[in-house]
Amino acid sequence: VSTQSTGISSLIFGPKKEMVLVLVVGDLHIPHRVHEIPAQLKKLLVPNKVQAVLCTGNICTKESTDFLRNLSSDFHVVKGEFDENTTYPEEKVVSFGQVKIGLCHGHQVTPWDDQEALSILLRKLDVDVLITGQSHNFKVWKLDDKLYLNPGSITGAYSGLSSGTIPSFALLDIQGLDINIYHYQLVAGDVKVTRSSFSAKKSV
Numbered sequence: 001v002s003t004q005s006t007g008i009s010s011l012i013f014g015p016k017k018e019m020v021l022v023l024v025v026g027d028l029h030i031p032h033r034v035h036e037i038p039a040q041l042k043k044l045l046v047p048n049k050v051q052a053v054l055c056t057g058n059i060c061t062k063e064s065t066d067f068l069r070n071l072s073s074d075f076h077v078v079k080g081e082f083d084e085n086t087t088y089p090e091e092k093v094v095s096f097g098q099v100k101i102g103l104c105h106g107h108q109v110t111p112w113d114d115q116e117a118l119s120i121l122l123r124k125l126d127v128d129v130l131i132t133g134q135s136h137n138f139k140v141w142k143l144d145d146k147l148y149l150n151p152g153s154i155t156g157a158y159s160g161l162s163s164g165t166i167p168s169f170a171l172l173d174i175q176g177l178d179i180n181i182y183h184y185q186l187v188a189g190d191v192k193v194t195r196s197s198f199s200a201k202k203s204v
Contacts (some may be wrong), residue, residue, distance in 0.1 A: 003015040020096050021049070022172040023071060024149065026105070026133035028055030029062045029082065029157035030119050037155050038167050038186050047071050047196050049172070053093065056133030056151065057105035058082050080133065094127055096174050102127035106134030106150075113150075115143065122146055128200040129179070135159060138168045138183055147198045149181065156186070177201070 023045070030036060037045075053072045057080030059065050065085070069075045079088035089165070092103045103127035109117045113135045122130040129147040136159035138152035150169060156167035168185040181196040 020051045020172075020174040022052045022054060022096065022101075022174060023050045024056075024131055024151040024170040024172060025052045025068065025154045026151055027058045027080065027153035027157055027159075028060060028064050028134050028155050029058055029153070030060055030155060032060060032171060033067060033157040036154040040189065040191050041154060041167055041169065041184065041188055044191070045071055046182065052076065052094070052096070054101065054103055054131060056080070056103065056131060057088065058133065060084060076103060078103050078105050081107045091121075091125060093127055098177055099129065099174055100125075100177065101129040103131050106132035109134075113139075115141070115148070117145075118148055119143060122148070126166065129198075136165045138166070138170070138185060140161040140170075140181055140183070145201045147179065147181075147200070148159060152185070 047070050050072050052074040053068055055068055055077040057078050060082055061084060076092055076094050077088055078092050079090055090108060094101050102122060104121060109121060111117060118130060131149045133150060135150055136153040136157060136177040137152040141148050151170040152168035154167055154169045155163055156165045158165055166187060167184050171182040177200040179198045183194045185192050
């Protein structure tokens, strides 16, 4: 995974040709741990400007779910341990063209946030990208030509694993097998954005 810093681009305000934009969020914990998404990040979330929304769970309430669902008609969520809606699946696989993405909250994975345990889950789901939450901290890495992503907590809700959580979310720009990962985080009141790149490899 290659990484570089970038300013807030026009990506969040609408797609370019042959590009699929996927918003990745999770671990809101509204209203139990925080009251709302920080205004600086929430204003970036405009309805119908992304093609899909993937949520790692712990949305917690119908109101927060409705907000995320309103951002795109293609909305996918998995169950966190604090979600009121018990019908959410534990795991889900979503395809965008040739790219298969697995989605799981992560509290089911032991040890939590363990790379080897996550790689077992990725192989089980047979995906190119595995997205999980639970730690509330943004993380992206590549292992054996596969991509692993944790978008962090968009509200900055505290976690039992760490303190001082930085509010964050991710935006995936998928073009064929190439993926740009834009990491948005709120640091000292300012939105900072970094970009990582990844290319999925397919067997011929």
